[in-house]
Amino acid sequence: VVSTQSTGNYFIQSNLRMFRGAPGLLFLLLFCVAYAQNDFTTSFMPTPTPPQYGEHYRPYFFNEHPNICGRMPSLTVTDKNNAKWDYYTELGGTLNIVYLVEAHCGTCQSNALVAGSLAKRWEDFGNVPRRSHLSVDIKVLAVNRDTPRDRTKFRMMNRKIRSVLPWVTLLQDNPASNVWDALGQFHFENWGDHGNETIKFKSRRNDFYMVDKWGRMIRFMRNGILNRARISGPQTNLNWRDVVHHDFILAKEGVTVCDELQVERLLCRMSEEWSLNGRTFRDLRSGTSLTILIFIRADMEEYTTRGLLADVISLSGRWSAPSYVVIVDSNEPSTSSFATVDLLKQTENADITLLLDEDNSVASKYLAAPGDVVATDELGRVIGLFNRANLADATTVSQLESLHVNWNPDCEAYTYATVSTASAPYYSTSGWWASGK
Numbered sequence: 001v002v003s004t005q006s007t008g009n010y011f012i013q014s015n016l017r018m019f020r021g022a023p024g025l026l027f028l029l030l031f032c033v034a035y036a037q038n039d040f041t042t043s044f045m046p047t048p049t050p051p052q053y054g055e056h057y058r059p060y061f062f063n064e065h066p067n068i069c070g071r072m073p074s075l076t077v078t079d080k081n082n083a084k085w086d087y088y089t090e091l092g093g094t095l096n097i098v099y100l101v102e103a104h105c106g107t108c109q110s111n112a113l114v115a116g117s118l119a120k121r122w123e124d125f126g127n128v129p130r131r132s133h134l135s136v137d138i139k140v141l142a143v144n145r146d147t148p149r150d151r152t153k154f155r156m157m158n159r160k161i162r163s164v165l166p167w168v169t170l171l172q173d174n175p176a177s178n179v180w181d182a183l184g185q186f187h188f189e190n191w192g193d194h195g196n197e198t199i200k201f202k203s204r205r206n207d208f209y210m211v212d213k214w215g216r217m218i219r220f221m222r223n224g225i226l227n228r229a230r231i232s233g234p235q236t237n238l239n240w241r242d243v244v245h246h247d248f249i250l251a252k253e254g255v256t257v258c259d260e261l262q263v264e265r266l267l268c269r270m271s272e273e274w275s276l277n278g279r280t281f282r283d284l285r286s287g288t289s290l291t292i293l294i295f296i297r298a299d300m301e302e303y304t305t306r307g308l309l310a311d312v313i314s315l316s317g318r319w320s321a322p323s324y325v326v327i328v329d330s331n332e333p334s335t336s337s338f339a340t341v342d343l344l345k346q347t348e349n350a351d352i353t354l355l356l357d358e359d360n361s362v363a364s365k366y367l368a369a370p371g372d373v374v375a376t377d378e379l380g381r382v383i384g385l386f387n388r389a390n391l392a393d394a395t396t397v398s399q400l401e402s403l404h405v406n407w408n409p410d411c412e413a414y415t416y417a418t419v420s421t422a423s424a425p426y427y428s429t430s431g432w433w434a435s436g437k
Helices: 007-014 021-036 087-091 106-127 129-134 148-152 154-160 179-183 240-252 258-265 281-285 308-318 332-336 338-348 361-365 394-406 409-415
Strands: 076-078 084-086 095-101 138-144 168-172 187-191 197-200 208-211 217-221 229-231 237-239 291-296 323-328 353-356 373-376 382-386
Touching: 084 087, 087 138, 095 106, 095 179, 095 240, 106 129, 106 138, 106 154, 106 168, 106 240, 129 240, 148 154, 154 168, 208 240, 217 240, 237 240, 281 323, 291 308, 308 323, 308 338, 323 338, 332 338, 338 353, 373 394, 382 394
Parallel strands: 095 138, 138 168, 291 323, 323 353
Antiparallel strands: 076 084, 095 208, 187 197, 208 217, 229 237, 291 373, 373 382
16 A cells, blocks of 8 residues: 655655554554545645846855955965065956865865866867857966964965966965955945844855956855755756856856846945045036946056047037046056046046046945946936946937936836835945845
């Protein structure tokens, strides 16, 4: 009578020891009668799985970080011979992984080796025509923790990963460099069960940062072990390494989860006040109903003489109603070319404001990369977002003109919300919290 072909029958068979004696047999008979009248195969429900959001495997493969989509801090490692290794000098302009390790940890050693092997494999895809679309060039930075136990194992770990050293850079953290502390200097604001706590973020081993070519953190993984799998649906699992590869392929084209987060966290919401080069955001937007923020790199022609800046200068000559604010990236190559860009603006006598970002703080507030355009109203509320914008395109210009004349009707729901403050979601550019999370 008892079969092992279904979950319910297996339950019965594995628990027969509970039904010894006459009372147990009577109970078993009644249970079998009840079981025969129910189709357990139709009533079985899998664990609910939230749907994949967008293109970036959320929420199962998404860990929150206070600086998500912000720029990585300036990381400089100085060794005992006073030789310096600078993050933006060595890895700027390339897709990369920053991985925090403890050299005494065997998992950390194996994971760094796996990361290097994958970087080599994905680079080699470029030599195979049928897999060339999967090719991506990345570098891995592994930073060993500054403790006596980990320092003594540093050389051993370096030997273990020597086969992938062209793709992996292993560095020893120290009190002068403080890489672990620099990556843990952020705070979760408006956090906790009631959204009223500020919690310090702490670096841990196996923290895994994916960074795009602009130095923007596009994914953070707590305990990011690349040869592990996580559920990605009711019946399927997906490996971390596949998610990493997928996101880097998109990041190669400039598409990241930050495009989605900008809409979720910034659109129709007030941004925090800021100031650059002695100019405040409040003053920059005064007297106009539309302020357009344009983020560029001063050392790259596609954003200056042959790209976004040239288009902004041309647009400001034809349409002077908005306030145009061009914000230049503050990394070293871009900063060194700022004077050239400023000269171009003066030569064209353009009615735009040119500002040099400070530690890319404003770019981080808006989760922006070079090429992004953010439209704000007179209150500083974000009413339009354009990723990889082309201001020479008539469609983009017409959308900006519509925002200037008609504002953004979709934002009225936030302006005239009838929900109470306690249940309404709260968002800010430095941290976020939504009711129910």
